[in-house]
Amino acid sequence: MARLFLARLMKPFRWRNPRSTARMLLDFAKAERSSFYDMMEAANATGDLKRKAQYVSHAVDEARHAKMFTLRALELDPSRAADPSLFHADFEHLFTRLGEAKFISFVHLGEKRGRTQMAMFRDELQALEGTKRADTRTKALLDAVMRDEMSHESYSLVLSKELGGSLVGARAWELKRGWLRAGALITGLIYTLLMSVLYLLLFPLALLEKMKAKGAG
Amino acid sequence: MSAILGISANYHDSAAALVIDGQLIAAMQEERFSRIKNDPALPLAAARACLAQAKVDPRALDEVVFYENPYGKLERVLLSMLRTFPRSLRQFPRALASQLGGKLWVLDALSSGLGVPRERVTHREHHASHAASAYFASPFERAAILTVDAVGEDTSTALWLGEGRTLTCKERIAFPHSLGLLYSALTAYLGFEVNEGEYKVMGLAAFGQPKFRAEFEKLVRLQSDGGFTLGLEYFDSHTNTEVGFSKTLEALLGPRRMPGTPWKLDGAEIPAADQRAADVAATLQAVLEDALLGLARRARAVTGVDALCLAGGVGLNAVANARLFREAGFTEFFVQPAAGDAGGALGAALLAAAEKSEPRTKFTHAAWGTGVSGATAQSIAEGLGLKTRRVDSVLDATAERLLRGEVVAWVQGRFEWGPRALGQRSLLSLPTPLAVKERLNRVIKRREPFRPFAPMVLTPRAGELFGAFAPRLATFMTTVAEVKPEARAKLEAVTHVDGTARLQTVEPDTLVGQLLERIGRETGTPVLLNTSLNGQGEPIVATEADALAFFLAHPVDGLIIDDVQIDR
Known part of the structure; x- marks a missing residue:
């Protein structure tokens, strides 16, 4: 919910130039790629052959989406091709950590949120048709991806019910994860500051080490 | 009996290798399980797969050996930071976070991750692990060993003498000269x-x-x-x-x-x-x-x-x-096929086994990963709406398709150790015409058009088609050879611009060897183009599910997993 709220707040700043659109599409690509890893882990880990097939099919869709988003982003901003993190993604081993029932409930929530966000962006682009900021191809791309997302959303809900998963439990886990991530971000910043100060305090040791290295050389 | 698990991790190509009574049982890279190429994460999935292969409980392990000294590594990182003061200001917090936030505690993480008592988790030195991976996997009783990589604890290059079960370091070159x-x-x-x-x-x-x-x-x-x-x-x-x-x-x-x-x-x-x-x-x-x-x-x-x-x-x-x-x-x-950091896992385990005076292992093939099942592949494929057929003869079915000029994804037995597909997880085609190279590079593998493809050739016939090469290296595709000028027209899709090829020789008594023999009978040239079965930026496939995901996403003509032929 917070992500959607934030996305709505940022509306005036979207679609202003191809570079910011590219950045947004690359974020989508990264999320799809992360989902690919999780779905492949699920496909390899589940013992049920029917669900293995469902997870493989889902993973292949996610890989295709990641590629489509990346290609469109590079058309909009070719300079991003040099970005070393272009094909990076997070892999959180969600299947292993959550177990199958909670995992598939979480997948359902993620798909629903992603599809809602894409629908919002798609509507914004629809409203821009005929203006200078129109981007028909990105709109068509979102349309194409949303069709798959709807099918993922629906099969994952069916499976979640079949396996006795709890959407409330998955939501609670998601909130906890968000809280921990925010905490990690803040402590990371404090840590970097403290370590930078520590580094500067190491100056006398650095001087000694440099003199030693010079003497040895 | 001794059961030793070797582990490499934290930088790139993390891996696990299991040695029992001195004999290598399994060796796998974590990337095959996580699907993240060159995955540096602690290889717990690979370790568990190795143990499952031998049906060994982690608590029965005598030793888990990490391939380098994490404390020595921290010391080198700190000294490097001091020597480059103040230019390393931005790097210092990141480097320290990486060391203190995980790498330094790797032995404890292995203990808790695998459920092995901490006192059984040990480490060896980075270049000693590399040296052991080459020497103890080789058939030699006496050999000089060169270990050359970016950096270990503080060494970039080392010269060793291997004799029987001992390794002696003779000379070293220190980082940063590397x-x-x-x-x-x-x-x-x-x-x-x-x-x-x-x-x-x-x-x-x-x-x-x-x-x-x-x-x-x-x-x-x-x-x-x-x-x-x-x-x-x-x-x-x-x-x-x-x-x-x-x-x-x-x-x-x-x-x-x-x-x-x-x-x-x-x-x-x-x-x-x-x-x-x-x-x-x-x-x-x-x-x-x-x-x-x-x-x-x-x-x-x-x-x-x-x-x-x-x-x-x-x-x-x-x-x-x-x-x-x-x-x-x-x-x-x-040169063993996983000569890079993944090989450190193998070396650490073999070194620990040698210290226990265990007999040396036989390393004659690279198929040390997990296997596949035709029945499982067929069930998943049918769930995906693909056409499947159990075939009486995998060789007949595959040869027929290859001879029609098709590109076939081939998944057989246990996956390979190291970065090369050596006939277990391969994309195969005839080595001619040149068009097949274009198709593979641009449409299937989607990689730079200048990159060459490798041939696999039946060992007894290699001399007819290729110039001199190191035979022990060609088994694992770690060398190149000149393609004889008279053979180049027949091997145009696997001949690089400089007239060489990174060949793999295959013995006739293996499944791939029999396939090459069959191809040779029909075409006169027992050679196939062999490239790794993976998409752009992905590791080579491991399981039936991985292979099917590849097949759905890439325009190859057919997929053969074990005895199941799969079509769209």
């Missing part, structure tokens, strides 16, 4: 990803001439005793881990090539920037070969033995290996 770092920095300079694009640089070199010799003499100074030093002002590995080179290097060689820039290396008009990049790659390759040759000659002089083993990431440079075989003066030469 051929691995030289190659990595130039890999980044040429626009490729470090620890991934090194093969591309090797392939690119064939399109250029070593025109930058004078400039490279400033980058690396080769000494008459086999040693070398880097011109450190051109490198920046302490303060810029993304690329590892400094602005001074760009001033020397010209501006770096940005990643993702398209290549055009054929036709009448080759862009100057592409040709310059190829010339830089060719010079790098020539200088690396000269440096390795110097080290190998030194190894021969110091040890006086006739056999050489090579390990460390540099050992995967098949072109350099071919030159070492020709010119270094050794009669025997061995």
Whole structure:
């Protein structure tokens, strides 16, 4: 919910130039790629052959989406091709950590949120048709991806019910994860500051080490 | 009985290897399970898969051996930071977070992750693990061993003598003077990803001439005793881990090539920037070969033995290996297929087994991963709406399709150890016409058009088609050989621009060997184009599900898993 709220707040700043659109599409690509890893882990880990097939099919869709988003982003901003993190993604081993029932409930929530966000962006682009900021191809791309997302959303809900998963439990886990991530971000910043100060305090040791290295050389 | 699990992790290519009573049972890289190429994460999935292969409970392990000394590594990182003060200001918090936040506690993490008592988790030294991976997997009783990589704890290059079950370090070259770092920095300079694009640089070199010799003499100074030093002002590995080179290097060689820039290396008009990049790659390759040759000659002089083993990431440079075989003066030469950091897991386990006086292992193939089941593949494929058929003869079904000119994804037995597909997880096709190379590079693998494909050939027939090569290396595709001029028309899709090929020889008594025999009977040439079964930026497939995901996403003509033929 917070992500959607934030996305709505940022509306005036979207679609202003191809570079910011590219950045947004690359974020989508990264999320799809992360989902690919999780779905492949699920496909390899589940013992049920029917669900293995469902997870493989889902993973292949996610890989295709990641590629489509990346290609469109590079058309909009070719300079991003040099970005070393272009094909990076997070892999959180969600299947292993959550177990199958909670995992598939979480997948359902993620798909629903992603599809809602894409629908919002798609509507914004629809409203821009005929203006200078129109981007028909990105709109068509979102349309194409949303069709798959709807099918993922629906099969994952069916499976979640079949396996006795709890959407409330998955939501609670998601909130906890968000809280921990925010905490990690803040402590990371404090840590970097403290370590930078520590580094500067190491100056006398650095001087000694440099003199030693010079003497040895 | 002793059961020892070797582990490498935390930098790139993490892996696990299980040795029982001195014999290798399983060896796998974590990337095959996580699907993240060169995954550096703690290889718990790979470790569990190794244990499952042998049906061994982790609590029954006598020792879990990490492939390097995490404390020595921290010391080197801290000293490097101090020596580069104040340029390493930005790097310091990140490096320390990485060390103190995980790498330093790797032995504890292995203990808790695997459920093994902490006192059974030990470590060996990085280059000792590399040396052991080559020597103890080789068939030699006495051998000189060179370990050459970016950096271990504080060593970049070491010369060892292996005798029976002992390894003795004779000489070392200390970080930051490192051929691995030289190659990595130039890999980044040429626009490729470090620890991934090194093969591309090797392939690119064939399109250029070593025109930058004078400039490279400033980058690396080769000494008459086999040693070398880097011109450190051109490198920046302490303060810029993304690329590892400094602005001074760009001033020397010209501006770096940005990643993702398209290549055009054929036709009448080759862009100057592409040709310059190829010339830089060719010079790098020539200088690396000269440096390795110097080290190998030194190894021969110091040890006086006739056999050489090579390990460390540099050992995967098949072109350099071919030159070492020709010119270094050794009669025997061995490089195991996972010569890079993954191999450290194997070496650590074999070293610990040797210390316990266990018998040496036999390492005659690379199929040390997990297997596949036709029944499982068929069920998943049918769930995906694909057409499947159990075949009476995998050889007949595959040969028929290959002879029709199809590209076939081939998944058989346990997956390979190391970065090469050696006939367990391969894309196969006939080695001609040239069009198949274009199709594979541009549509299926979607990689740079200049990159070559490798041939697999039946061992007894290799001499008819290829020039001299190191036989123990060709088993694992860690060398190249000249394609004989009269054979090039028949092997045009697997002959590189310089007339060589990175061949793999296959024994006739294996499944792939029988397939090659069948192809040879029909075409007169027992050779197939063999490339790894993976999509762009992905690791080679491991399981039935991975193979089917590949098949759905890539336009190959057919997929054969175990005895099941799968079509769209």
